Amino acid sequence: MIDYSKIESTLAPPEASSMIETFRAIGYSIETAIADLIDNSITANAQNIWIDYEWNGPSTILSVTDDGVGMNNEELIQAMKPGSTSPLDVRKEHDLGRFGLGLKTASFSQCRKFAVLSLKEHYHPVYWCWDLDYVKHQKSWSLIKYCPSTENYLEKLKETKHGTTVVWWDIDRLTSNTRADSDQSKSQFLEIMEIVKKHLAMVFHRFIDEGLKIFFRDRKINAWDPFMIGSEGLxxxxxxxxxxxxxxxxxxxxxxxxxxxxxxxxxxxxxxxxxxxxxxxxxxxxxxxxxxxxxxxxxxxxxxxxxxxxxxxxxxxxxxxxxxxxxxxxxxxxxxxxxxxxxxxxxxxxxxxxxxxxxxxxVKRKLTKNEYFPFWEERTRHGKRFYRLNRNHPLIKELKKTQDTDTSRLEQLLQFIEETVPVPLITLQESEDEKPHGQPFEGRGHDAIITTMSAMYDNLRKEGRTEEQAKALIINIEPFNFYPEYIEHLK
Ligand SMILES: Nc1ncnc2c1ncn2[C@@H]1O[C@H](COP(=O)(O)OP(=O)(O)O)[C@@H](O)[C@H]1O
Ligand SMILES: [Mg+2]
Known part of the structure; x- marks a missing residue:
């Protein structure tokens, strides 16, 4: 054991503003940052949470208010300290916090200034503000007693009798380089707010289902349940x-x-x-x-x-x-x-x-042995692999039919497509890219699928096939096989 009493020591406190700049780089997005504030509200037993904002360019203000237990002056100052609780402390069973950092890191990740106002039963309302510019100027970890429109926020807290409001302003990550009167900036901002709303609907869906109310500019957020519990066929x-x-x-x-x-x-x-x-x-x-x-x-x-x-x-x-x-x-x-x-x-x-x-x-089972028609086939030529468009694919056959007598130009085009398929590029991406591979026509309009499918169906019917036979043929044709639900509804 070292006997520390015999060793010389000197203080080396962190430089406040550079420490805060480090917080800013933790990598929160605005939605994860707001979710972190809501964690605190839930841990404080809030039943209602209100998220408010008013677009005003670089002067935009955003606030999160809850009707939780609130804090007195001493507790609030403690809460404002970075590392207010140790991650090693045992947390109460329902506590959503962990590092004693969330309030500070989440807020500073988005804005340069934030205030926390709080009202606890049997205490006077209190508020304190972290202002990065002041900290920088003072070169010390000092809070200031400041908040824009203090009275309005305190009024709201008095209505709920207890609770806490976090107010963000100088939200530079979102609003610097914007103009209050720019429609484009405003609609970008509103789009981001929409993302925030959807994120909260997902992250807190089990709390919302149990009665927690989160209001987004006075409109209640509905839960998004990933498991769609209660839906038929789940x-x-x-x-x-x-x-x-x-x-x-x-x-x-x-x-x-x-x-x-x-x-x-x-x-x-x-x-x-x-x-x-x-x-x-x-x-x-x-x-x-x-x-x-x-x-x-x-x-x-x-x-x-x-x-x-x-x-x-x-x-x-x-x-x-x-x-x-x-x-x-x-x-x-x-x-x-x-x-x-x-x-x-x-x-x-x-x-x-x-x-x-x-x-x-x-659909397939109803049918005996129908041939499957892929669009692409694999072929070998001089020991090398190539991909060929299936000339027997009904859509290609049909196109050839409609080309009057001369199909050589179409044939030429098909050959050019076949010879230039960027196979090496596709293989490379497949192995390096985490992004999933989409299925044909995923994420774009399905009109092309539906119209070609019904045209083919009509033809088959005209040729004398029964409804069932026609459908059974179509389900075996790529890419229609990916969309059996449309085949079922063919008329
Ligand atoms: N909305 C709130 N209502 C009551 N107390 C709060 C609220 N937000 C923060 N606090 C207090 O501040 C402390 C620090 O919060 P935070 O920095 O998010 O760290 P953590 O949640 O990990 O404890 C919390 O433990 C809590 O005591
Ligand atoms: Mg927290």
């Missing part, structure tokens, strides 16, 4: 309970698209507007969503697993094991659980794949 696996109940895992297979209404289908696309983006694990810490649709490095996202979403519930004392980061947007399962999680996920994915393909199968 399948779920039994929950696996691990680590004495500290970790719970449940796989869900969402209903096939043909079982969903258009509204439900769009709902399922979630904040990221894509089923593929939203497949994967959903990791919750105390019902608060940390990871939303990510296979945690175990699998790639692929369109045929679109219906698979796996819920993982964690208690709040596993942060270190699961490597939860300051922003609460990353979680990594500990090595000892990887095998188990992998096998649970594989099981759910298999089932999701079945459902995804099921619809096609139903």
């Amino acid at each position: 399948q779920s696996k039994p929950e696996s309970i691990l680590e004495n109940g500290k970790v719970r895992i449940k796989g869900f297979v969402l209903p096939h698209r043909s079982k969903l209404s258009v509204e439900q289908y769009l709902y399922g696309k979630g904040p990221q507007d894509s089923w593929t983006a939203h497949q994967g694990f959903y990791v919750y810490r105390n019902k608060r969503l940390l990871v939303s649709g990510d296979w945690l490095g175990m699998f790639k996202k692929e369109v045929h697993y679109d219906l698979c979403r796996v819920r993982i519930d964690l208690t709040n004392d596993l942060d270190e094991e699961w490597q939860i980061d300051i922003r609460k947007s990353v979680a990594r399962p500990p090595a000892k659980l990887k095998e188990t999680i992998l096998s649970i996920a594989k099981d759910a994915r298999m089932q999701a794949l079945e459902v995804y393909r099921h619809k096609g199968k139903v």
Whole structure:
């Protein structure tokens, strides 16, 4: 043991403003930053949370108010300290906090100035402000008693009798280089606010379902439930309970698209507007969503697993094991659980794949042996691989028919396309890029699919095939096989 009493020492406190600049670089987005404030409100027992903002260019102000227990002066000053609580402290079971940093890092990540006003029962309302410019000027960790429109905010807190408001201004990350009177800046800002709203609807969906009200400029946010619980055709696996109940895992297979209404289908696309983006694990810490649709490095996202979403519930004392980061947007399962999680996920994915393909199968089963018509075929020429457009594909055959007598120009074009397919580029991207590969016509209008499909159907019917035969042929033609739901509705 070192006897510290005999050793000379000197203070080396951090330089306040450069420390704050470091906070600013942690990498929050505005939606994750606001979510971090809401965590604090929920931990403080809030029933209602109000997010307000008024676009005013660089002078835009944003506030988050809650009706939680609030803080007195001493508690507020403690709360404003970076590292107000140690990550090593044992947290109450329902506490959503961790490092004692969120309020400060989340706020400074977006703005240069923020104030916290709070009212606790039996105490006077209090407020303090961190102003990066003042800290820089003073070269010290000093709060100032300042907030724009203090009276208005305090008025609102008095109405709810207790609660806390966080006010951000000089929100440079979002509003510097904008003009209050620019329509373009304003609509960009409003678009970002829309992203924030969708993010909150997702991250806090279980709290909202249990009665928490989050108002976004006075409009209540509706929850977005990734598992679409209650929808017809939803399948779920039994929950696996691990680590004495500290970790719970449940796989869900969402209903096939043909079982969903258009509204439900769009709902399922979630904040990221894509089923593929939203497949994967959903990791919750105390019902608060940390990871939303990510296979945690175990699998790639692929369109045929679109219906698979796996819920993982964690208690709040596993942060270190699961490597939860300051922003609460990353979680990594500990090595000892990887095998188990992998096998649970594989099981759910298999089932999701079945459902995804099921619809096609139903139509296919009705039919005897129909030939399958891919668009592309693999061929070898002088020991090298090439890709050839299938001249027997009904759409190509048809086009050739319509070319009167001379089909040589069309044939030429097909050959040029075949000879220039950027295969090396595609292979390279496939192996390097984490982005999932889309299916044909994914994310663009389906008009081309629907019209060519119905034209083909009409022809087949004219040629004397029954409805069933015609449909059975079409389901075997690429890319129609990806869209069995349209085939079902052919008339
Ligand atoms: N909205 C709020 N209502 C009541 N107390 C709050 C609120 N926001 C923050 N606090 C207090 O400030 C402390 C620090 O918050 P924060 O910096 O987010 O760290 P953490 O959430 O990890 O504790 C919290 O532990 C809490 O005591
Ligand atoms: Mg916090």
